[in-house]
Amino acid sequence: MSDGxxxxxxxxxxxxxxxxxxxxxxxxxxxQAQELVFVIGPSGSGKRTLLRCCNRLEEASAGSIHxxxxxxxxxxxDINAMRRQIGMVFQSFNLYPHMTALRNVTLAxxxxxxxxRAEAERIGMAALDRxxxxxxxxxxxxxxxxxxxxxxxxxxxxxxxxxxxxxxEPTSALDPELVGSVxxxxxxxxxxxxxxxxxxxEMRFARDAAxxxxxxxxxxxxxxxxxxxxxxxxxETRTRSFIAELMR
Amino acid sequence: xxxxxxxxxxFFKWPLIERYFxxxxxxxxxxxxxAAVVVVTGILLGLALAVVRTFRVRAFNLLIxxxxxxxxxxxxxxxxxxxxxxxxxxxxxxxxFAVLWLVLALVLAAFAEEIFWAGIxxxxxxxxxxxxxxxxxxxGTLAYIVLPQAIRxxxxxxxxxxxxxxxxxxxxxxxxxxxxxxQASSAESFSGNATxxxxxxxxxxxLFVPVVALGRFLETRFSWRRV
Amino acid sequence: xxxxxxxxxxxxxxxxxxxxxxxxxIQTIAICLIVIPLGLAGGLVFALISLSRLRSAxxxxxxxxxxxxxxxxxxxxxxxxxxxxxxxxxxSPMTAVAIAFxxxxxxxxxxxxxxxxxxxxxxxxxxxxxxxxxxxQALAYVVLPQAVRNVLPxxxxxxxxxxxxxxxxxxxxxxxxxxxxxxxxxVTFNSxxxxxxxxxxxxMLWPIVRLISRLERRIxx
Numbered sequence: 001m002s003d004g005x006x007x008x009x010x011x012x013x014x015x016x017x018x019x020x021x022x023x024x025x026x027x028x029x030x031x032q033a034q035e036l037v038f039v040i041g042p043s044g045s046g047k048r049t050l051l052r053c054c055n056r057l058e059e060a061s062a063g064s065i066h067x068x069x070x071x072x073x074x075x076x077x078d079i080n081a082m083r084r085q086i087g088m089v090f091q092s093f094n095l096y097p098h099m100t101a102l103r104n105v106t107l108a109x110x111x112x113x114x115x116x117r118a119e120a121e122r123i124g125m126a127a128l129d130r131x132x133x134x135x136x137x138x139x140x141x142x143x144x145x146x147x148x149x150x151x152x153x154x155x156x157x158x159x160x161x162x163x164x165x166x167x168x169e170p171t172s173a174l175d176p177e178l179v180g181s182v183x184x185x186x187x188x189x190x191x192x193x194x195x196x197x198x199x200x201x202e203m204r205f206a207r208d209a210a211x212x213x214x215x216x217x218x219x220x221x222x223x224x225x226x227x228x229x230x231x232x233x234x235x236e237t238r239t240r241s242f243i244a245e246l247m248r
Numbered sequence: 249x250x251x252x253x254x255x256x257x258x259f260f261k262w263p264l265i266e267r268y269f270x271x272x273x274x275x276x277x278x279x280x281x282x283a284a285v286v287v288v289t290g291i292l293l294g295l296a297l298a299v300v301r302t303f304r305v306r307a308f309n310l311l312i313x314x315x316x317x318x319x320x321x322x323x324x325x326x327x328x329x330x331x332x333x334x335x336x337x338x339x340x341x342x343x344x345f346a347v348l349w350l351v352l353a354l355v356l357a358a359f360a361e362e363i364f365w366a367g368i369x370x371x372x373x374x375x376x377x378x379x380x381x382x383x384x385x386x387x388g389t390l391a392y393i394v395l396p397q398a399i400r401x402x403x404x405x406x407x408x409x410x411x412x413x414x415x416x417x418x419x420x421x422x423x424x425x426x427x428x429x430x431q432a433s434s435a436e437s438f439s440g441n442a443t444x445x446x447x448x449x450x451x452x453x454x455l456f457v458p459v460v461a462l463g464r465f466l467e468t469r470f471s472w473r474r475v
Numbered sequence: 476x477x478x479x480x481x482x483x484x485x486x487x488x489x490x491x492x493x494x495x496x497x498x499x500x501i502q503t504i505a506i507c508l509i510v511i512p513l514g515l516a517g518g519l520v521f522a523l524i525s526l527s528r529l530r531s532a533x534x535x536x537x538x539x540x541x542x543x544x545x546x547x548x549x550x551x552x553x554x555x556x557x558x559x560x561x562x563x564x565x566x567s568p569m570t571a572v573a574i575a576f577x578x579x580x581x582x583x584x585x586x587x588x589x590x591x592x593x594x595x596x597x598x599x600x601x602x603x604x605x606x607x608x609x610x611x612q613a614l615a616y617v618v619l620p621q622a623v624r625n626v627l628p629x630x631x632x633x634x635x636x637x638x639x640x641x642x643x644x645x646x647x648x649x650x651x652x653x654x655x656x657x658x659x660x661x662v663t664f665n666s667x668x669x670x671x672x673x674x675x676x677x678x679m680l681w682p683i684v685r686l687i688s689r690l691e692r693r694i695x696x
Contacts, residue, residue: 055605084607094602098620107616108606153602160606258561321635321680323642326653326673330483334666338478366691411544412636418547422646429550433557442561445554449546456545464541 014063041216087157147178275431294360319358367398499655518584591622
């Protein structure tokens with residue numbers, strides 16, 4: 001898939017230690033433009049930490065991370081400017097409860113990108129429309145279902161026009177009947193050309209939409225490959241037993 | 249004399265520290281005595297009032313609410329002066345120690361009642377229902393199921409409020425109770441130097457900083473458990 | 476019974492004392508209008524420092540907060556008013572009150588703000604920071620509004636404490652409500668002026684105390 005452009009996300013030798021526990025043991029990963037990379041693995045494998053290191057919500061202990069060629073860990077990097085280019089969607093949505101959906105989306109546009117309010121609202125409404133919630137712009141998070149809240153969270157990240165979007169178990173906190181609405185939005189993002197790194201265990205979604213699936217265990221990448229291969233004929237035993245567990 | 253030695257001479261003059269140490273120490277004993285009786289009687293009374301409220305007798309509830317509201321709205325010093333100057337004129341003569349204890353204990357009881365009551369109310373009805381449906385009596389439920397859970401919730405606010413009220417023992421100086429501030433101010437005007445006051449301040453710090461730190465520790469420990 | 480009414484509810488004496496008591500009441504309000512805003516601002520500063528990434532700053536802020544929460548306000552006031560003159564700084568009663576109460580109130584508000592900010596889940600910080608908001612922006616627009624909402628009963632309750640605290644200023648002869656009432660008492664040998672002052676405190680504070688109880692119960696629910 002690469003066409004000579006640098007990968008949007010390039011991770012080399014990433015290590016992270018919490019106290020004396022090594023959670024990430026040297027991760028090498030590259031996500032090309034418009035790729036959807038899926039990360040699976042048991043809890044404790046370090047998937048969440050990996051994601052959080054990518055926008056420096058966690059500081060890596062060693063290794064390097066480049067976004068579109070720029071070293072995000074360099075001392076001269078402006079973290080806040082860099083974070084605008086990386087969208088993040090959380091398992092627990094983390095919408096601001098005291099603001100309407102629209103304001104949730106436009107806050108960073110106004111304060112970080114310094115856009116005038118009218119233009120920010122236009123962009124915000126467009127983002128909400130993309131996730132199918134233009135009608136809920138004036139609603140507060142408390143008035144929305146879990147699926148709707150997560151879609152607003154996606155719109156919030158989308159509005160900043162990031163180069164890559166990171167998804168941390170986006171549907172794990174949702175009731176089963178609401179999962180579909182969020183996955184549909186993610187599918188639509190993918191066909192719109194967004195580069196995505198997704199941590200999740202929605203296997204069917206991975207099979208349909210992922211370009212590559214990565215299996216992590218105990219802080220290291222065990223195996224990676226296209227979804228068909230990973231799910232039907234994985235090479236490693238660990239991968240095989242994990243997938244079997246998930247299918248059960 | 250440079251600024252530093254002038255500072256030491258004003259606030260830490262050694263001969264005065266030696267001279268007035270016994271007096272301040274006496275004040276510490278008095279402060280601890282009052283604080284101890286106030287805390288014990290105030291909290292017990294507050295708990296008793298909260299328990300009475302669980303019986304939901306209209307007349308008692310009204311009296312308790314009025315009592316609690318008035319004592320939480322009035323400054324303790326106002327009550328102290330009222331009791332100290334007013335009661336003798338209608339024939340009741342209480343020594344200053346008793347006046348201070350009475351007022352502070354009642355104020356603590358009022359705050360404690362509200363805190364215990366909030367704790368009791370926050371225990372879900374399901375707990376009462378479960379206990380009663382196993383045949384446990386009202387009082388038994390209260391004693392074995394509700395209060396033990398409620399009391400855990402009350403520890404942080406109760407500690408804070410108790411600290412605030414025991415610091416009010418300093419108000420005793422206004423009516424002549426021989427606690428720390430009283431000893432320190434008399435010594436100060438006697439000696440014409442601020443050292444006794446500094447000693448008094450340090451005495452309070454020694455007494456209360458550990459308690460405040462303990463309160464901080466209890467608060468983190470107990471709010472963590474609340475989940 | 477007759478004696479009780481005479482001593483505590485003598486309306487004639489209350490009427491005589493009314494002008495001086497009202498003047499005292501106005502002075503009390505003046506003190507509150509100075510101390511409460513200063514305390515709210517100072518408390519916020521203390522709280523922010525106590526949450527700083529620098530361990531030394533955190534410890535310093537907490538030490539200062541606990542220091543001023545451990546000293547009885549009356550002791551602090553007397554120290555500022557009667558102790559500092561020996562070092563050359565001679566504050567007026569009002570200045571001494573302002574300084575002492577500011578230090579005391581800021582510490583309590585600092586604790587309240589700290590608890591409030593900590594009660595806002597870390598997910599909110601994560602979300603705000605991950606959209607590129609600066610630390611101060613995340614604090615101002617996302618975390619602080621929620622923090623204040625969570626500790627509103629405590630903020631109001633502490634304001635009530637400040638109003639009650641003003642009565643202590645009477646000890647340094649600041650002519651606020653209690654001092655004026657006590658003056659009237661010592662002149663008339665009758666406690667009714669103090670009952671009058673008590674009534675004024677009740678009218679001012681009882682509604683707020685009720686409101687706080689209701690707010691507290693709603694949050695506990």
